[in-house]
Amino acid sequence: MKKLLALVFATILTFSCASLIGCKPKSDKTSYTFAMISDIHLQREDKTSEEFFKNSIAVSKALAKGKSGNLDGVFIAGDLLDTIWYQRLTYENSITQNDGEKRDAELEYLKTVFDETIPDGTDLGYCLGNHDMTGGFDNYDCSSGGGTESTRGVSSRKYYAALKTSNKNYFKNDDTKDHSTLDLSYEQLCNLGLRYQRIALKDFSINFIIVDNETYWKETGTYTVFQLQWIEETLAYINGKYPKEPVFLITHNPVQDTVFGSMGTEGDRDLDSILAKYPNTILFAGHIHKSPYSELALSQDKGFTAVDCGTTKCTNATVYSDGRIDKSGKWYNVNYAGDTSAASEGLLVTVNNDSSVTIERVDYLAKKTIGSAWEIPAIGTANRNTKYAPANRDTVNSVPYFEENAVTAQVNTENVTNVFFKEAKSGDNDVWAYEVNAYSGSDLSETKLVSTARNIKNFKGEYCVSFTGNVTRVSVTAIDSLYKRSVAKSFTVDRAGKTDGGYDINGFGTTGEQTTGSVAYGDYDLSEGKIFRHENGFLTNLKSAYAVGNSYFNAAGTTYDFSFVIKNARCNRAQTSNGNSEASYRLGAVLASYVYNGRQFSICASVNFSDWNSEDKERIVKNELSYYLLITTPSGYARCEKIELDNYGFKTKTLENAAEYKAAMESETGLKLKVVRTADNFEIYLGDTLVDTVGARLSGIFDGTYTDFASATKSAFGIACYGGEADYTNLFINAINY
Incomplete structure (x- = not known):
């Protein structure tokens, strides 16, 4: 009996403890x-x-x-x-x-x-x-x-x-x-x-x-x-x-x-x-x-x-x-x-x-x-x-340092000095910025600060900075987050041996090399109606973090036309830096993207539904077609600059029927966006309507680097996403002239 009572008591105790x-x-x-x-x-x-x-x-x-x-x-x-x-x-x-x-x-x-x-x-x-x-x-x-x-x-x-x-x-x-x-x-x-x-x-x-x-x-x-x-x-x-x-x-x-x-x-x-x-x-x-x-x-x-x-x-x-x-x-x-x-x-x-x-x-x-x-x-x-x-x-923390031959510089035919430098080393993996100095003789002429890009996916470890003027020497210093500075690496500039700058589409379309993935031209049926997307989500739910939201197709040329359907658009789900929506709501196309002077340039056209006014803390309805240029490094999308192109021949245009376009993009059916590049122009269509024609020419931009874009410039193209996200389907590419 005692054993039975003990067993019952133990069972109750066990149950009680398990319950508490x-x-x-x-x-x-x-x-x-x-x-x-x-x-x-x-x-x-x-x-x-x-x-x-x-x-x-x-x-x-x-x-x-x-x-x-x-x-x-x-x-x-x-x-x-x-x-x-x-x-x-x-x-x-x-x-x-x-x-x-x-x-x-x-x-x-x-x-x-x-x-x-x-x-x-x-x-x-x-x-x-x-x-x-x-x-x-x-x-x-x-x-x-x-x-x-x-x-x-x-x-x-x-x-x-x-x-x-x-x-x-x-x-x-x-x-x-x-x-x-x-x-x-x-x-x-x-x-x-x-x-x-x-x-x-x-x-x-x-x-x-x-x-x-x-x-x-x-x-x-x-x-x-x-x-x-x-x-x-x-x-x-x-x-x-x-x-x-x-x-x-x-x-x-x-x-x-x-x-x-x-x-x-x-x-x-x-x-x-x-x-x-x-x-x-x-x-x-x-x-x-x-x-x-x-x-x-x-x-x-x-x-x-x-x-x-x-x-x-x-x-x-x-x-x-x-x-x-x-x-x-x-x-x-x-x-x-x-x-x-x-x-x-x-x-x-x-x-x-x-x-x-x-x-x-x-x-x-x-x-x-x-x-x-x-x-x-x-x-x-x-x-x-x-x-x-x-x-x-x-x-407990080491000082960053450069390996040998980490810094070089070239002067192009427009007298722009391009400085190329490799990523600095640090035992703490803590290099956060680079101070790049340009000298004319013994005088310091200009200083530029470059934030690190080494925690960006697929970054390949090289930066490029450009200077105008009579630059004879450059130096680069790596700085960590504790403000420790490396020994400066210097390079003497040869101003006699000029380069032509080098237009290129290097790296575009190679599967696995694009930050947001790429559509491999040879691997997909590009006929009308074919859905294109990656299982890892790279081509759906594109985000609005400048170039991180762009995706480039594995195709290029000097004339082409392409189209895709934007559907299920969500302009209220922008992946901006703070996770909120203090950004423009833009969805569109990369009209042309190419590499010149060591940097990638992407001319983008986007339907802009609204902008955020940071001073008044309010959203301003725009309903327009606007153009901007992204200047990035081709080796990892370290963002350099975003330039609105109103002053460079790509004028913003107010869209008629903007509400209908927006509703179509947000629907399951979607809205087709089509781009035609001819020898002279870019033509932009929404649905079957030609909404704008702009000259396929960009000249004289200098904002940290120099670029020209003309009818002979071979370029890639693709999706531009800045301030919104959507699903993209029905890719069609036609008449590519290499």
């Missing part, structure tokens, strides 16, 4: 590896964001196999969704505060993607970001007993309600008790965006504190007094009871003046005093869309460790796009900024049983780690919070 969160047996793991990502910006109508997120988890799983054996966790520092943010009225058809049905559909989509992507048994933690808010930003103190619930409170509750229905039990590691003096239930804490996860391993446990920001773009007040009290008291509880255990604080907004990009109101000061009391806490944040290729994505400047998680969707420019390239605050004009808006990056974090932490940066598209791992020493080690402080960076 946090009562599970400890894992036999001695380390814990998790993906730490941010700003995934999922939305039902943007398959690219979904593909990037799923790829980030797949790459993390592959890399984690060599760490703790598998991917133990996935943690996301906000901006899970994109279009749910009702204040983004720059979008067409945006979800408004009262669009409950659309909002709930986005939440259900989020859960579905998580369920499909997060491996079984893998832990999940998330906070919300500004794009996840379901209404305006009210700085409402959630500790108040009455009044209207804050936007953040509404959002936190709805996300929790949606995700807790998953059969994967994403909240299984949550500590259900309130360890502050606020005496709130677990459900209340989750509804307020306050979660404490404690994950037990064989010899130790890991603590995650996850907090939703209340508001944004303020130095103080991004958390309520209530939230700050809960954070501090929960940290005090962990520090008092588990002082040797690792603690991670995950939130969307970075702490001001820590990681690069957290300056001003892009960061906040609310957590400064709290983290100063508990400096062993490691803070992970997102929001600013900066690249972890930079060593400044980790900061110990304030005595604690702060880390920027990057973004899986689109990185916002490069470190030097603002023109500052030394600590003195000297500013330069950025002549050529690398276009990184198609980047997808994040972190892989391994917690070891001695409480030391290894943080690896990951380029998900390249499927590789970036530079050297950051090694945070164990708790109690003297340099845990100072190893990467500014005073100690010289001991």
